[in-house]
Amino acid sequence: MTEARKSHEPSNGMLKRKAVWDSLRLEHCRMRDGHLPEHRHREHVILMALSDGCKGEFRTESGSGLSGTQRRGAVCVVPSGLAHTATLCGNSEHLALYLDPALVRRAASESRLASGFEILEKYPRRDNVIKSVAFALLGELDSEGLSGRLYAESLANVLAIHLLRYYTAAGIKPEKFKGGLPGTKLRQVMAYITENYANDIRLDELAQVAGMSNFHFAREFKRTTGTSPHQYLINFRIERAKKLLGDERLPLIEVGLRSGFSHQSHFTRLFRKFTGTTPHSYRLSLQS
Incomplete structure (x- = not known):
């Protein structure tokens, strides 16, 4: 993960946590009542509500938007460059995903889609793919990039293809390969x-x-x-670590580094997740 940090902005009553990857960034925001001035982003913006009950209004310069009571899971898709503003009458929590338009264009080109496609402004009550990607990225933010760059890049690709399928005027579908990799x-x-x-x-x-x-x-x-490329890589690293743990001369931190884990805490958490035990306990089991 390129960056993860917290920032407080008392003037807006806002708490933000942020994470940045190539072509994708995430913000986890908690806001109090107030007005968010009109602004725009160069990326496509995907907002998902994490809380219920806040009354308010969201509007874009197109004249579209929504108003009423916020519902957990509700989604807003705002195309790149479209100015928008919001007014909140209570506490609100949401996730904001910012997807680089260049990634979406590349996905369209590599899928042999027409160059004139346009991402549409939409407000679905829920979208299970966006929800899954958003919570997976939130998990990465919470774990400080536990699963690594390959995981986040894969999720960004999923999001780009999803926008092309369901948030364009023609509802276009990417070309499909058959038969898997040779x-x-x-x-x-x-x-x-x-x-x-x-x-x-x-x-x-x-x-x-x-x-x-x-x-x-x-x-x-x-x-x-x-399995996904990310899962295959993690499994490979875990199997490598198991072999190295058989050498009692190697400190655990060295085993983690040699297995491809940049942080000891990441190594321990992923090893436990995939094996059900810690590296230390696994080493002891080899000695018994």
């Missing part, structure tokens, strides 16, 4: 991971090895292996 390409990708697992591998690196776009590669890798 055996040769899959072996090349796995060999690359074996050689570079200790690095902060990017999704586009793996896609380049496979000779595919990021968007197609992530989907076809999972179709072939039954």
Whole structure:
């Protein structure tokens, strides 16, 4: 994760937590009653309510928007550059996702979609894909980037494709591959991971090895292996750590670093998540 921080802005009664990745950033906001002046963002903005009961109004320069009582899970999709303002009559909590338009354009191009597509302003009562991505990214913010860059990049791709499918005028659908990754390409990708697992591998690196776009590669890798590139990488690192834990001379922090985990706390939490025990307990079990 490039950045994670908290900031207080007493004048607006606002508490923000932020995280930034390539092509995507997240804000977790808690706000009190008041007026949010008109502003705009260069990214596509996706807002999701985390609380119920706050009365207010949200308006854009197009004249559209919504007013009434906030409901948990409600979504606002605001296209890049569209000015918007909000008035709140109570406490409110929400997540804001900011998606780089360049990523969406790249997804459209690599999926052979028409160049004239336009992301639409929409206000669905709920969207399960956006909800899943938003909470997954919130989990990354809470854990200070536990799952790594590859995970966040994969979620950004999911979000870009989802916007193209359900938030454009034509409701266009990306081209689909069939059959998964060919055996040769899959072996090349796995060999690359074996050689570079200790690095902060990017999704586009793996896609380049496979000779595919990021968007197609992530989907076809999972179709072939039954797991996402991110999950495969974490599993590989965990298996590497298990082998190293058999060497009693290596301190646990060294095992974590050699296995590709940049922080000891991340290593311990992920090892426990995937194995049900801590690295220390696992080492003791090998000795018994």
